[in-house]
Amino acid sequence: MSSAILRLEHLCKNYGALAVTEDVSLALRENELHAIIGPNGAGKTTLIHQISGLAPSDSGRILLDGKEITPLSMPERVHRGLVRSFQITSILPGFSVLENVALAVQAHEGSSFRFFGRAAAEKKLNEQAMAALAEVGLADRAARRAGLLSHGEKRQLELAIALAAKPKVLLLDEPLAGTGPEESEVLVALLRSLKGRITILLIEHDMDAVFSLADRISVLVYGQIIATGSPAEIRENRDVRVAYLGEEVV
Amino acid sequence: MEKAVTHIPETVAPPAFIRREGVPLILFALLLLAPFVARFFAESYLLALFSRTMIFAIAALSLDLILGYGALVSFGHAAFLGFGAYGVGILAAHGVSEASLQLPLALASSALFALVTGALSLRTKGVYFIMITLAFGQMAFFLAVSLAAYGGDDGMTLPSRSRLFGFDVLEDDRALYFLILLALLGSYLVSRAIVMSRFGRVIRGARENPQRMAAIGFPLFRYQLTMYVIAGTMCGLAGFLLANQTGFVSPAYMTWQRSGELIVMVVLGGLGSLHGAILGAAAFLLLEEWLSGFTEHWKMIFGPFLVLVVLFARGGLLGAFRRLGIGGAR
Ligand SMILES: Nc1ncnc2c1ncn2[C@@H]1O[C@H](COP(=O)(O)OP(=O)(O)OP(=O)(O)O)[C@@H](O)[C@H]1O
Ligand SMILES: [Mg+2]
Numbered sequence: 001m002s003s004a005i006l007r008l009e010h011l012c013k014n015y016g017a018l019a020v021t022e023d024v025s026l027a028l029r030e031n032e033l034h035a036i037i038g039p040n041g042a043g044k045t046t047l048i049h050q051i052s053g054l055a056p057s058d059s060g061r062i063l064l065d066g067k068e069i070t071p072l073s074m075p076e077r078v079h080r081g082l083v084r085s086f087q088i089t090s091i092l093p094g095f096s097v098l099e100n101v102a103l104a105v106q107a108h109e110g111s112s113f114r115f116f117g118r119a120a121a122e123k124k125l126n127e128q129a130m131a132a133l134a135e136v137g138l139a140d141r142a143a144r145r146a147g148l149l150s151h152g153e154k155r156q157l158e159l160a161i162a163l164a165a166k167p168k169v170l171l172l173d174e175p176l177a178g179t180g181p182e183e184s185e186v187l188v189a190l191l192r193s194l195k196g197r198i199t200i201l202l203i204e205h206d207m208d209a210v211f212s213l214a215d216r217i218s219v220l221v222y223g224q225i226i227a228t229g230s231p232a233e234i235r236e237n238r239d240v241r242v243a244y245l246g247e248e249v250v
Numbered sequence: 251m252e253k254a255v256t257h258i259p260e261t262v263a264p265p266a267f268i269r270r271e272g273v274p275l276i277l278f279a280l281l282l283l284a285p286f287v288a289r290f291f292a293e294s295y296l297l298a299l300f301s302r303t304m305i306f307a308i309a310a311l312s313l314d315l316i317l318g319y320g321a322l323v324s325f326g327h328a329a330f331l332g333f334g335a336y337g338v339g340i341l342a343a344h345g346v347s348e349a350s351l352q353l354p355l356a357l358a359s360s361a362l363f364a365l366v367t368g369a370l371s372l373r374t375k376g377v378y379f380i381m382i383t384l385a386f387g388q389m390a391f392f393l394a395v396s397l398a399a400y401g402g403d404d405g406m407t408l409p410s411r412s413r414l415f416g417f418d419v420l421e422d423d424r425a426l427y428f429l430i431l432l433a434l435l436g437s438y439l440v441s442r443a444i445v446m447s448r449f450g451r452v453i454r455g456a457r458e459n460p461q462r463m464a465a466i467g468f469p470l471f472r473y474q475l476t477m478y479v480i481a482g483t484m485c486g487l488a489g490f491l492l493a494n495q496t497g498f499v500s501p502a503y504m505t506w507q508r509s510g511e512l513i514v515m516v517v518l519g520g521l522g523s524l525h526g527a528i529l530g531a532a533a534f535l536l537l538e539e540w541l542s543g544f545t546e547h548w549k550m551i552f553g554p555f556l557v558l559v560v561l562f563a564r565g566g567l568l569g570a571f572r573r574l575g576i577g578g579a580r
Contacts, residue, residue, distance in 0.1 A: 115447045115448075
């Protein structure tokens with residue numbers, strides 16, 4: 001068995017009296033695509049917030065590559081290779097598509113405490129940004145204002161931004177949310193192309209996508225992981241079918 | 251047969267360069283020519299008025315760096331005018347009128363004040379940031395009031411203007427005018443470079459979506475704090491010039507009303523464009539001067555005017571210009 005690149009140990013988080021994350025432990029293997037599914041309000045986004053450092057955990061530990069990152073801030077985690085996307089599209093709408101990605105490159109290429117020289121004209125940054133845009137199929141939109149993209153294109157852009165950060169582990173919170181069938185087809189193909197190159201933790205409601213993409217699936221219900229296994233195992237799992245897939249099991 | 255005219259002449263819209271740089275070019279050309287024209291009128295009055303306008307333009311410009319580009323509503327910016335001015339006044343009171351000593355003190359004390367207050371203020375957001383910067387501004391004001399040795403409440407008159415390496419060239423109003431113009435041009439060009447640089451792009455990104463910027467890997471606090479210090483220092487330069495221009499240093503430079511006026515100047519001219527801040531400062535001070543010639547209740551006219559600009563010319567005066575096809579991109 002390959003070593004765990006991301007390990008969650010007994011993570012907990014409460015919002016007031018509500019236990020949103022309850023003793024979650026999970027180990028992601030290097031380069032696997034691990035999906036987390038669960039009903040609305042199960043605590044999936046909250047878990048991503050905790051792993052990415054956007055929201056602090058009440059207790060438990062997070063280890064990346066064997067090193068504890070629990071006390072680190074979100075930007076610090078990003079520099080260690082832990083990069084996330086958002087359930088609700090989060091881009092810089094007033095910047096060009098290229099600059100959205102170039103900024104992500106800039107965050108990793110040398111210092112940003114440079115006060116002279118036009119950043120938008122830096123070839124090195126723009127070339128890498130273009131490469132990431134080409135990868136997600138947005139190269140022809142590079143000069144457009146990001147706010148003017150279609151919803152599906154914005155989701156592609158978010159992926160390009162995440163990829164430009166050269167992640168070891170990518171946390172994707174419902175990358176297909178709100179996309180039409182054609183848009184989601186593009187994105188699923190893109191995710192498939194990333195498979196095996198980057199470790200991905202994928203949260204997604206689109207079951208067809210999840211079962212076709214994932215190496216393993218964990219099921220989160222009321223803040224607890226009730227099952228982890230291969231897509232086939234999860235499909236057969238009795239608890240999962242009762243608790244989540246909503247079937248009457250006799 | 252004649253070829254059909256397919257090309258519409260360029261006169262419809264001004265060329266890109268003029269569209270982009272028109273307003274700053276005209277502004278600086280006017281400021282450069284003003285002293286030569288002023289000769290034929292009330293010279294010393296006009297020089298003083300324009301000098302004062304340029305000084306406040308530097309202050310507004312520096313505020314635009316954090317307010318316009320950083321979306322950080324600082325309500326204590328006038329404090330830096332005070333730090334700059336007292337850098338001149340305090341040394342002058344001890345017989346040191348050398349600019350090469352006064353200016354570093356003015357800038358360093360402004361920078362230090364910005365560093366300390368910024369480090370605390372920037373931990374808060376929104377209304378709390380406004381309140382805490384206001385509170386620090388008031389602290390600086392009352393500190394100045396308490397300086398009995400340096401005039402306290404009343405302030406103090408400077409024995410002379412700053413000397414440049416021993417020479418009293420600045421006693422000449424025109425020389426002072428051109429020094430101020432140079433300072434304004436320098437501040438403007440440096441600010442322009444900063445906002446377009448890597449650093450400035452981080453600040454502009456944080457204005458649009460701080461969470462996205464953090465998720466890309468930028469610890470925003472240290473960038474915003476750096477910008478706060480740059481802005482405070484630049485405003486300290488304005489304070490240094492203000493003390494020289496008025497020959498007087500007083501806590502009145504640091505009132506919260508003055509901080510509010512600086513915000514009004516930036517908003518009036520157009521947020522986040524730099525030359526908008528210069529335009530706003532000029533419009534504010536010249537209108538104030540003009541209207542107060544009619545009535546001491548000039549604010550009764552100025553207030554509604556401001557409301558109209560904010561309501562009908564989104565993006566300030568510059569926004570109005572831009573709709574006419576001149577004035578450039580943000
Ligand atoms: N900041 C917050 N304060 C209080 N409660 C919160 C907060 N964020 C989330 N919750 C609650 O925590 C629970 C889990 O929310 P979360 O967004 O993590 O669910 P989710 O699994 O991502 O749901 P969805 O599938 O709808 O995206 C919900 O009951 C939600 O109302
Ligand atoms: Mg969610």
